[in-house]
Every structure is written in C-alpha cells, then in structure tokens.
Amino acid sequence: MMAARVSPLPLEQWPTGLLEEAYKLTNGGINAENHVYCTLANYPSLLLAWLRLGAHLYRRSTLPPRQRELVILRAMARSAGRYPLTQHIFVARQCGIDEEEIAAVVSGSAITAGEDLDKRLLLAVDELLACGALGETTWDALRSCLMVPQCLDLTATTAFYRLASWFLNCCRTPLERDQSPASIDAGEAQVQLTGDAYNGVPRIAQLAVADWPQELLAETAEWPRFKDRPELRKAGVYQTFANHPSLLDGIGGLMAHILSENSLSDCMREIVIIRSCARACGAYPYRQHVRIGREVGLSEYDLTALAQPQPRGISKPAGLLASMVDALYRDNTIDDRLWLQVTEKLTGEQFMDVIVVSGFYSLVSSVLNVARTTLEPGDADLPANFYRRSAE
Numbered sequence: 001m002m003a004a005r006v007s008p009l010p011l012e013q014w015p016t017g018l019l020e021e022a023y024k025l026t027n028g029g030i031n032a033e034n035h036v037y038c039t040l041a042n043y044p045s046l047l048l049a050w051l052r053l054g055a056h057l058y059r060r061s062t063l064p065p066r067q068r069e070l071v072i073l074r075a076m077a078r079s080a081g082r083y084p085l086t087q088h089i090f091v092a093r094q095c096g097i098d099e100e101e102i103a104a105v106v107s108g109s110a111i112t113a114g115e116d117l118d119k120r121l122l123l124a125v126d127e128l129l130a131c132g133a134l135g136e137t138t139w140d141a142l143r144s145c146l147m148v149p150q151c152l153d154l155t156a157t158t159a160f161y162r163l164a165s166w167f168l169n170c171c172r173t174p175l176e177r178d179q180s181p182a183s184i185d186a187g188e189a190q191v192q193l194t195g196d197a198y199n200g201v202p203r204i205a206q207l208a209v210a211d212w213p214q215e216l217l218a219e220t221a222e223w224p225r226f227k228d229r230p231e232l233r234k235a236g237v238y239q240t241f242a243n244h245p246s247l248l249d250g251i252g253g254l255m256a257h258i259l260s261e262n263s264l265s266d267c268m269r270e271i272v273i274i275r276s277c278a279r280a281c282g283a284y285p286y287r288q289h290v291r292i293g294r295e296v297g298l299s300e301y302d303l304t305a306l307a308q309p310q311p312r313g314i315s316k317p318a319g320l321l322a323s324m325v326d327a328l329y330r331d332n333t334i335d336d337r338l339w340l341q342v343t344e345k346l347t348g349e350q351f352m353d354v355i356v357v358s359g360f361y362s363l364v365s366s367v368l369n370v371a372r373t374t375l376e377p378g379d380a381d382l383p384a385n386f387y388r389r390s391a392e
Helices: 018-027 037-040 044-059 067-078 084-092 099-108 119-132 136-143 150-173 214-221 230-233 237-243 245-261 267-281 283-296 298-306 318-331 336-345 350-372 384-391
Strands: none
Touching: 018 044, 037 044, 037 150, 044 150, 044 245, 044 318, 044 350, 067 084, 067 099, 067 119, 067 150, 067 267, 084 099, 084 150, 099 150, 119 136, 136 150, 150 245, 150 350, 214 237, 214 245, 237 245, 237 350, 245 350, 245 384, 267 283, 267 318, 267 350, 283 298, 283 350, 318 350
C-alpha cells in the first residue's frame, strides 16, 4: 500500500473547537475518526466548507436513498475512487442494494436502455462525467420521473463525489483498518449525447431574486460574496441554483472558501478555475472567470492558451496548475512525477485547494450546462473544439 501524501490528522490533534463545529454542521452525523475527515482536518476551513455541501447531498438530498447511493457508486467507480467507493458500498447495502446490483453498477453492466429510473440515473452519471452535460434523450427521460430539484441533486451529487474521489486519490488517503479495497472495473462510459447538449432553449428557469424564499434571502445576504454587493445574486448562476434553496445553501461554504479564504493567489485561483471550466465545457463560468482573470492580471496569451486542448507556451506556474487540472480530469489523480513538481512549488493547503477548486467548478459547470443557463453579457466564448471533443 502506498504511503499517504497528506496524513490523516488524529482526532486528538484537531484544532480546538473544530470537532464541535463539524458535529454542528452535520447534526452529529459523521464518524470524525474516519480518514476522510481526518485528512480534511489538516485544513480546517476546507473541512467545514466540505461538510456543508456534503451534508446536503447525503442527508438532505431530494433523491431517495437507494437512487442517491446508485448515483454515488457509479460516480466513484467512474472516478476510480477506491476509498469512498469502499465506504459507500457499505451504505448501499444498508439501503437495500444487494451485492449483484452493486457489482453491476460499478462495472456499468446495469446501464442499459429502458424505462427503469435506476438505468436512467446511471446513464446520466456517465454522460455528466464524460461530457459535463446531458443529452436531450437523457434529460427528457429524467424529467418524466424527476422534479427539477432532484435533477439538480443528481448533477451535483455526481460532481461532488468525483471531487471526493479526486481529493482522496491525490492525498492517497488510506482505507480504514477494518476495510478491504473494493474492486474497481468501471467498464466503458455509456453516453448518448451530441454537441447540441450544450446549446438551446434553457431547461430550468432562472428564479428572480424577488421570488427567493425569505430564509434564502436572509442567509445569502450574510455571505461574503453578497454582503457588500447583494445585487450579484441576480446573476444567472445563483438564480439557477435558487430553484433548490438547500443546494444553493450547501454550495455557499465552498464558494466562500474558494473566493475568500483559500490559499491560492488570485491569479493562481483563476488559472485553475478557467482551465477547469474549459475541461468541463462550462461556457457560463468560463466567460465570467476570463473577465475576472483579466481583472487580476492574467495575460491575454495565458487566457487564450488555457482554453486550448493543449495549453502550450504558457508560463511555468500556470503550466503546473493546468497540468494538475488536466491530470484530474484525465486520470482522476496526479502521478508521482507531477507530485514531485507540486511539492517543490505548492504548500499542502495550495495542493488541496487546486483539487477542490477544480472539482467545484466541474460541479458548477455541470449544473449550468444541464440547466442551459443563459450566458451573461461578454465576449469570452469557450472554443468549439472543447464541445466537439466532449460530445464524441
């Protein structure tokens, strides 16, 4: 077994008050001694932000427990997430999913054409992870049996558990003492998607701020992003997520961490976001963050290169960050060669932030692609070659 790159922090070494805050966020619903949480505890603000979104997707999801676990199992199998897959096989059994079904979901053999909701969900997971979007056939099939909040939870759950796989793979988080590694052979991705999945009439209406529930208005008014500029809530991204207030509240912690509390410089953060949006075919956040990238001082050359399949010729710091993002999307981890470069240039917190920023903007891109959220005014368009590559 390979040694951990980020060693789990024993519970007795957690900063004072962190465990109490973690229990408060989850209503006491975590086993804090598990290695996933002890790994995250090396970075307390990230742990708390992670738990806030995880608590929604696991405990308050609008998907029934069985379907939630099917989505999680397939997402982690496609993302080679050995630690979280091992954990959720146990949860799946508790939800009544038998060993034969688990094996079929992990291998992909359960994904066949048909009217069954389980099959529709699993096909959606494969399309989302392969392309960052849903084709018309899959979307129509889902909407025939799921409400909008459930479609949003499906999309966010898929992306979040890929992020969890990336994070734990890169940190080489060890299995718990009483666990044996699950076998992962996810088979080929099942995809019924064409290039038109990224374009067309919006699928999910953008909820005007005036129509938001009072509780959501009060909660978001205190977010660092909106405290001094509440008008920013009028952006299409927030009006899309507002169709599911609990999910919008769930992403608030990670959004605040990434935009206000993370260890990356503004330029580093925007390099990672722009490259991730390009890899995820996220036209909406790509346009927004190219504008922000210009504001924080990124060169036009680097901005252009970051949107190309092979970003050649960019500065060495930008190249390292882009290589990390590419490795996550391609391999679901970073290899030893790249890890050596990372340890020479980045702190442990910066290493973790690159992974989390990449995964979070994969989530945002997928939700906005599925919803077909209308782009904000601007001139930064994602090159068509990314759409063609993802739709193949």
